[in-house]
Amino acid sequence: MPELPEVEVVKRSLESKIQNLIIKKVKINDSKLRYKVNKYKISKLAGKRIQKIERRSKFLIIKFDRNLFMLIHLGMTGKFFFINKKNRKFKTSFYYDLKDHKNQKHDRLVFFFQKNQKLIYNDVRKFGFIKIFNEKSYDKILHLKNLGPEPLEKNFNSDYFKNYILGRKRTIKDILMDQKCISGLGNIYVNEILFLSKINPKRKVKSINNFEIKKIIKNTKSILKNSIKLGGSSIKDFSSGNGKKGLFQQHFRVYGKEGEKCSNVDCSESILRIKISNRASFFCQRCQK
Ligand SMILES: [Zn+2]
Numbered sequence: 481m482p483e484l485p486e487v488e489v490v491k492r493s494l495e496s497k498i499q500n501l502i503i504k505k506v507k508i509n510d511s512k513l514r515y516k517v518n519k520y521k522i523s524k525l526a527g528k529r530i531q532k533i534e535r536r537s538k539f540l541i542i543k544f545d546r547n548l549f550m551l552i553h554l555g556m557t558g559k560f561f562f563i564n565k566k567n568r569k570f571k572t573s574f575y576y577d578l579k580d581h582k583n584q585k586h587d588r589l590v591f592f593f594q595k596n597q598k599l600i601y602n603d604v605r606k607f608g609f610i611k612i613f614n615e616k617s618y619d620k621i622l623h624l625k626n627l628g629p630e631p632l633e634k635n636f637n638s639d640y641f642k643n644y645i646l647g648r649k650r651t652i653k654d655i656l657m658d659q660k661c662i663s664g665l666g667n668i669y670v671n672e673i674l675f676l677s678k679i680n681p682k683r684k685v686k687s688i689n690n691f692e693i694k695k696i697i698k699n700t701k702s703i704l705k706n707s708i709k710l711g712g713s714s715i716k717d718f719s720s721g722n723g724k725k726g727l728f729q730q731h732f733r734v735y736g737k738e739g740e741k742c743s744n745v746d747c748s749e750s751i752l753r754i755k756i757s758n759r760a761s762f763f764c765q766r767c768q769k
Pocket of ligand 1: 742744748749765767768
């Protein structure tokens, strides 16, 4: 499932490929995504120029003029492929390969631009969605209005976090997964952040001190930035279909490492796996207090 860094890389790839292009038409091969694609609304995109591409949490927002925008969530398996003027195919992120696109069976939508350029939305499991809105403010959009601050923005800081957790009785793991507290963090990153911050995922937030809060904020930002950098570099040659997938996963320190030796040099404990709020949590009981 694409996490925040993957979506950020898709955003940057799309910027370099389709920003300023004008949509000629949109072909819907299959409208039954997580929410049914609105054929009428999407037909209104014909003739519109893509002005800006944004990311909010794990959503992509493609903006046109007059407050018209397309909201995209990639779900579990959503992927974009871009076909350029020379009919060369490019991927837009690092969590899949070009060879994953063997046939057009799962191409749900195709956006056509000038000079035979195309953007294909492929989604095997169809948990992703594409919706069209015409709103001045994102606060009107159900998917966006209750999201907490972006982890890489300045408003996600120690003061904010301290305030948010005040009086709450949940575990630190739960709070970091809470999209109202911080938007876009998934299970993988929360496990990694707590490992690097040396905090046990089962701890109640009221026991987290100021020093630990600072570590959580710092590590959240550095892990995400690093992943975006790695992801961006792994698709420098977007059209090369080999080898780079999974590069990013090689950098996980704790996620999925149950039974393996802790990666801290001075520790010989094995990584444990438990469930917190029904999600797998990986941690070292010696290093994470
Ligand atoms: Zn350890």
